[in-house]
Each structure stands twice: as structure tokens, then as C-alpha cells.
Amino acid sequence: xYKIIVLAKQVxxxxxxxxxxxxxxxxxxxxxLPAIFNPEDLNALELALEIKDQYPDTKITLLxxxxxxxxxxxxxxxxxxxxxxxxxxxxxxxxxxxxxxxYALSCAIRKIGExxxxxxxRQAIDGDTAQxxxxxxxxxxxxxxxxAEEIISLHDRTIQVKRRLERGVEVxxxxxxxxxxxxxxxxECRPRNAKRLMRFKRATTLSExxxxxxxxxxxxxxxxxxxxxxxAKDVNSDLVQLGLGGSPTKVRQVENIVFQAKESKVISTDxxxxxxxxxxxxxxxxxx
Amino acid sequence: MAxxxxxxxxxxxxxxxxxxxxxxxxxxxxxxxxxxxxxxxVDFEDAMDSYDKVLEIVGDICANTVAPHAESVxxxxxxxxxxxxxxxxxxxxNLEAIVKxxxxxxxLPRKYDGLNFPIVPYIMAADMVSRADASFVNIWxxxxxxxxxxxxxxxxxxxxxxxRIAAGETAAMDLTxxxxxSDLQAVQLKATLVDGKWLLNGVKRFxxxxxGNISLVLARSEEGTADGRGLSMFIYxxxxxxxxxxxxxxKLGIIGSPTCELVFKNAPxxxxxxxxxxxxxxxxxxxxxxxxxxAAQSVGIADAAWREAVSYAKERVxxxxxxxxxxxxxxxxxxMKAKVDAxxxxxxxxxxxxxxxxxxxxxxxxxxxxPEERTELKAYQKLADIFTPMSKGLxxxxxxxxxxxxxxxxxxxxxxxxxxIERIYRDARITSIYExxxxxxxxxxxxxxxxxxxxxxxxAYEVMDVKPELLGYRNYIxxxxxxxxxxxxxxxxxxxxxxxxxxxxRLVEMAGNIxxxxxxxxxxNRDHQYWKSLDIFLKIARGENRGKMEFIKITNPADxxxxxxxx
Numbered sequence: 001x002y003k004i005i006v007l008a009k010q011v012x013x014x015x016x017x018x019x020x021x022x023x024x025x026x027x028x029x030x031x032x033l034p035a036i037f038n039p040e041d042l043n044a045l046e047l048a049l050e051i052k053d054q055y056p057d058t059k060i061t062l063l064x065x066x067x068x069x070x071x072x073x074x075x076x077x078x079x080x081x082x083x084x085x086x087x088x089x090x091x092x093x094x095x096x097x098x099x100x101x102x103y104a105l106s107c108a109i110r111k112i113g114e115x116x117x118x119x120x121x122r123q124a125i126d127g128d129t130a131q132x133x134x135x136x137x138x139x140x141x142x143x144x145x146x147x148a149e150e151i152i153s154l155h156d157r158t159i160q161v162k163r164r165l166e167r168g169v170e171v172x173x174x175x176x177x178x179x180x181x182x183x184x185x186x187x188e189c190r191p192r193n194a195k196r197l198m199r200f201k202r203a204t205t206l207s208e209x210x211x212x213x214x215x216x217x218x219x220x221x222x223x224x225x226x227x228x229x230x231x232a233k234d235v236n237s238d239l240v241q242l243g244l245g246g247s248p249t250k251v252r253q254v255e256n257i258v259f260q261a262k263e264s265k266v267i268s269t270d271x272x273x274x275x276x277x278x279x280x281x282x283x284x285x286x287x288x
Numbered sequence: 289m290a291x292x293x294x295x296x297x298x299x300x301x302x303x304x305x306x307x308x309x310x311x312x313x314x315x316x317x318x319x320x321x322x323x324x325x326x327x328x329x330v331d332f333e334d335a336m337d338s339y340d341k342v343l344e345i346v347g348d349i350c351a352n353t354v355a356p357h358a359e360s361v362x363x364x365x366x367x368x369x370x371x372x373x374x375x376x377x378x379x380x381x382n383l384e385a386i387v388k389x390x391x392x393x394x395x396l397p398r399k400y401d402g403l404n405f406p407i408v409p410y411i412m413a414a415d416m417v418s419r420a421d422a423s424f425v426n427i428w429x430x431x432x433x434x435x436x437x438x439x440x441x442x443x444x445x446x447x448x449x450x451x452r453i454a455a456g457e458t459a460a461m462d463l464t465x466x467x468x469x470s471d472l473q474a475v476q477l478k479a480t481l482v483d484g485k486w487l488l489n490g491v492k493r494f495x496x497x498x499x500g501n502i503s504l505v506l507a508r509s510e511e512g513t514a515d516g517r518g519l520s521m522f523i524y525x526x527x528x529x530x531x532x533x534x535x536x537x538x539k540l541g542i543i544g545s546p547t548c549e550l551v552f553k554n555a556p557x558x559x560x561x562x563x564x565x566x567x568x569x570x571x572x573x574x575x576x577x578x579x580x581x582x583a584a585q586s587v588g589i590a591d592a593a594w595r596e597a598v599s600y601a602k603e604r605v606x607x608x609x610x611x612x613x614x615x616x617x618x619x620x621x622x623x624m625k626a627k628v629d630a631x632x633x634x635x636x637x638x639x640x641x642x643x644x645x646x647x648x649x650x651x652x653x654x655x656x657x658x659p660e661e662r663t664e665l666k667a668y669q670k671l672a673d674i675f676t677p678m679s680k681g682l683x684x685x686x687x688x689x690x691x692x693x694x695x696x697x698x699x700x701x702x703x704x705x706x707x708x709i710e711r712i713y714r715d716a717r718i719t720s721i722y723e724x725x726x727x728x729x730x731x732x733x734x735x736x737x738x739x740x741x742x743x744x745x746x747x748a749y750e751v752m753d754v755k756p757e758l759l760g761y762r763n764y765i766x767x768x769x770x771x772x773x774x775x776x777x778x779x780x781x782x783x784x785x786x787x788x789x790x791x792x793x794r795l796v797e798m799a800g801n802i803x804x805x806x807x808x809x810x811x812x813n814r815d816h817q818y819w820k821s822l823d824i825f826l827k828i829a830r831g832e833n834r835g836k837m838e839f840i841k842i843t844n845p846a847d848x849x850x851x852x853x854x855x
Binding site: 190191192193194195196197198199201 | 326327328329337338341342345348349353385388389390391394403
């Protein structure tokens, strides 16, 4: 039996954007875009579900940080096979960049308790940073395997994973615990299951219940599954490291840009090349 | 994200029909199951919410999994490997998605792992799957066989087989043989009782999904008999490995659906229900369910064809304008839509009738029905019996007309393999043939003409409350009803059975046109959106019925000789 935590994010659907997708100030107009389960997080959930297919007593907990309505994706994940959901929600989290987010998530993961595997999407379609997964691994002090396309094998405490890289694939092996980020080429998530949907459609967080009519609750409460909801205090987090205050990333300005170069440039990982790239970016005022 | 449920408002419209209140209460035994099953509804609203949400899953899978595979499935088709069927890759993926979504055993009771849905939402799923890929609905829709096992097999057999179907195993109904197609009384496949066990020997032909896990087989159990009374129904389990697929047919359409020739060699089988009731009772029930399924398939295919026509006509520019602007084209398209709306209304009306009587039938096995309930059961069963062949017969013909016109709108491009319409056109063709040709649906339906069942229902529709602005349409339909009554009288007067048979299809079609017109009035009464379809359909219906009446007026029994084929 494995204990798996899947990290998921509710994101605006940026794949089919209309004219009103951006506000005049250059920020995303979230109201105009449907909120969806981040696509690569669904790939991560599928990888977890495949492990559960093989080891049926595996427990999958879906963890998300966001506003109260983010509970929607927890239900969605439960319809598809996740066993439980945890919503991390608090005003203190608002404005978090990737560092503050990964800090909050790592606190919640510690609170959930020993996990053998943490799975997450490679990146979210609203930010495309691909930083949260690796940062969570770092904060928990566990190894990470990014860009996972397939879990080749999992026996006892050893996992073999195929990674999808820019110029091919790489197979790596690691002992648990490990954090894995799933690439979009990993298997597509299975559909919502009819029975699970009917079973979990009434699963709600406490915040959602407070906004529900009482007569409805009287009928449904006894049967409904309660989705765990935690605030910053519940996960023993240090408020200073959360939210806008805990985020070193400051957005000065957002502008539309048109790419001028048509081709991409590949830089190797040796120090000299990275150094020269940094010089170039600073001299062109791209960063700094 | 594309979704075949949310993009078709007609489905939700029919799902919320007033009669659903009664149907769901019956099916859910007044909402008592939630104490035993955590996914059972607590009340009507909860049940409807579940149907709505589950149909959205179906709509998602149809739009994003099944439809995108349709072209490759049609090109590849199934393969015959070592006497067994291998589905096309796309079909396998479709099936996997459907099984993972838990969409097998939709109507089965929860104690057998089913969803315990009424037939209406099940038929809606069939409607959508057919729109996505008509060949796939055959494999998925054969879960109908489970309904027959549920109805007629014993408790122990139900407990063994039904959960397997709910878990995703596929089924088949093995009825036809080389010399027993429309005439199933001629079935020869032999069932012999050896040491208390039944063994099957012989050949079946044209068996859809013939290599399915669980098959219902019609076989001759009574040696020396030659008609339907010597036939019994059996369950054959593929795990016994005693049936070989000898051939997969090469077909015009629904290529993804494997049509098999099967060889039974001492295949072990279990008797279902009583001996000798195979054809006269069980196959009749099985066929009625399957006919409703084909009616749904016809509606789904017609819907797909209409959508292809609309999108092509809008984008195709000729003579400096989109061709959808030309009267010759827009008339065709709007008539298609009116016909699709009409056959869909007839389909769901039929499904509701079947739902009420089937629910009562199942309840009657748990407790005795009150006299009022018994009367209702009988009334709805009568309606289901005359509406099912009408719905299957007429909607499959309309499906072919719509597919024909949709291809026509594509012009030369439609004749090429470049657009989905050519596949849809080929797929449509089978609907008026299998599960009983249109000509045989008429044989079943004409009883509704001669015994007055249709007329009684027309009169019942006439007095249903509608908004005053719809009464004008009602009057037209009343005139059509009088004309129909007169036509029936003229045909019946000579008391010549052959003459009645000669006009049978005309009369059934006249009745169908009137029925669909009434249904569109009722639809428009609930939702003004149906107004255009009502107006357009009623004009088509009046014209057609008048033409048929004229034909009846100018023929008499003496004319039959001119039509007979010499020799």
C-alpha cells in the first residue's frame, strides 16, 4: 500500500481565450475564463490512479491551495478516483508566488503525514513556471523526478520513471519517497466515474456548507462526505513566509510582447554558457 | 470543452419532461435505496441532478473520445485473429473510457452494480454515442441484453452475469442464421441436453459483436419441431471457448461494429427462463428494447448529419455567397432540423411509455400491484407496444432522408472521403434494416392502426392543455386526424387482409406524422424554441398525409394484381 498525495491547481482555462481574457492592466481576467483542473495535474492524477490499479489499497489524497471554490477540482478528482481531498484556503495565502505556494503546500503535506509519493503536474497553464513541484520537493528534502511520462515500475520502495525531455527520453530510478511532476505526454486522465460522481457530488468543505441552505443540509448532511479544509494556522505555517509578504516575486509591469526571434537557442548547463546568457539578458534589460 | 450533452439543449428538455416525476419515483421505489447505497438519490431533484451530471460525462466522452476516433475506426474496422475479434484501436479506447466511467449496466439495479437509471437517460446516452460514432453504439448498446437477463433469468444467473456486464463485459444477441433472418421461426442452431447440461451446435450469422463476453442465443431445444414454439433462449459465456468466429462481414457502414459468423461446437450453455419461450416471449422483449435502441441510433445519426450539413453550408461559398443563404439549401436544412426534432420527441415519448410499464413490471415481482397500478401498467404497455415499432420504423427512414440531404448539401465534396458525411451516410443505411426492417416494423405497428390504439392516443393528445396560441396548430392536426380516420376506414372496408397490408405503411406513416405533430405542439408549449420545427414539420406532415390519402382514394383491391410480380 502506498500513500500518494497529488498536488492540483484550479486554473483559468487559457487554452481557448477570447477577447476579454486579459484585463486592461495586463492581468488575467479570471471571471471571463472557465475554471478548470490544471491539465498536467490531471496527468499526475492518472499516474497515481495507475499505481492504485496495481496496488488497490493505495490511498490517493488530492491537495489544492486556492479560494473556497477550488473545492470543485477536489470533487472532480474524487469522481475520477482520488480517495480524499484537502483544500488549503486562507486569505493569508493570497498573492503567493511559487516560493510561498510551495512553502504552504509543504506545510500541508507534513500535516497530512508521511507520503510515499507526491505527484504534481509539471506546470500550471496560468503561470507556466514549473517551479512549485521542484520547490516542494526541496522544502521536504526529498528527491524529485520532473517531466515524467510513464511510471515503468514500482516495487517495494523503488520506482522507475520515464522522463520526456526536449531531445528524447530518459529512464531514471529512485527510492521512495519522491516527488514526481507529470508531463502532458503522460497518459490522459480517465473519465469521471458515474457512481463515484453520485457518491461524491455532495462532498463539500465546511466553508461551502456554511453557504448552503439549511434545509438542504438537513436532508444531505448525514450522507455527505466532508472535504478537509485547512487554514494557514491548521498547517502550522509561519505567516511571514506566506502570501504577498512571503513572495519575493514582485510584478512591476505586464506588457504584451511579440517575439522577434523565430528560432530558439539551446544553452548547455555548463557554468560558462549560463554566465554568458545572464550577461546577455542583463545587458538587454530583459532582467534586472 | 466540447460536450454532446450540453451542446444539445433538446436532451435536457426531454429529460425534464413532466412524466419523469412518476417514472423516477417508480424506478427508485419512492427513494428508499439510499439507505443501502451511498450513490442512490434521496429525492426526485437529487435523482435528476445525478442523471444530468452523468449525461454530462457521457457527452464529454462522446465529444472528446468517441467522435475523434470515428474516422480511424471506420478505416480500420475490427480484425479476425485466431477465431476471435480484435476491435479497431479507437473502439478499444472508446470502450475503455466508457467502462472506466462506469457506463455499462446503466439501467440495471444497484444490487447488481448497476446505476438503476430509467430508460429515458439511458436512451439519451445512446442518442449521443450514436451521434459520435454509430458503430460504437452497437457494442455499448448491447448492454440491453442485461435487461433481458434481468427480466427472465433466475436470481442466481442474474447474480452471476449482471455484475459482469456492469463491470464492462460486452454482450451479444445471437438470433439470426443463414436461413433465418427476418423469419426467426426458422432458427436451426441445435440445443441438446446431455447429462443435465445444454450443448449448442450450429451456425449463427450476422451477429453484432458476436465475440462478446456474454451471449444470449436462440436455439432449437425441441427436436422435431419446425416453428417458433421449439425455440429456447440460452446464455453462452465466452470463457467456455467453444464458439469460433468464422468470418467478420465486410459492410457498407457501421464498419467498427464487428458483424460475425459464429460456429458453435458443443458449446456449453445455460437455459434462460422456460423452455420453448425463447422466441415467443424472450426474443420479443429483447427485440423491443433493441428497437428502441435503433430508434435512438437513428436520431443520433440524423443529428450528426444535420450538423454536418449546417457547418458545410455556412462555410461553403459559391456565387459570392455562403450556400446557406440560398432558399434551395436553407429549406433542406431547416426541414432536416424539424424532422430531427420530431423523431427525437417521438423517441423520448416512447422511452417514457416503456419506462413506466417496465418499472411496474419489476415492482410486480416484489409485491402485488394495486388495481389502479395494474391498469396503468396495461395502458402504458399498450402504448409502448405500438409506439416502439413506429418510432424505430419512422426515425430510421427519416435518418436516411436526413443523411441523404446532408450529403447532397456537400455537393461533390460529400461524395468524396474527405468529409464525415460520407461515413454518416453509409452508417445511416443499416438503421432501417436491422432489428427488423421498416417493412416489419409496419407489420407490428399496423395493429395500432387497425385496433384503434393510435387514434385513441391522438384523441388523448388533443385534449391536453396548451397555451391558446397553439390551438390553431391543434385544429390543423384535428383535421389531419379526421382524414386519417377516413383513410383507415377506406382501407379496412373491403375486409381484405392483403389490401390492408398493401396500405399498411401509408397508414402507419400518416399516424406517425400526426403523432409527431402533436408532440411538437406539446414541446412548443413547454419551450417556445420548438415553434419553428413545429410549423415546418406540420407543413411537411400535412402535405405528405394528403398525398397518401389521395393515393388511397384512387386505389382499390382490384389494383393489387398490377403490382404483383409475375412467376
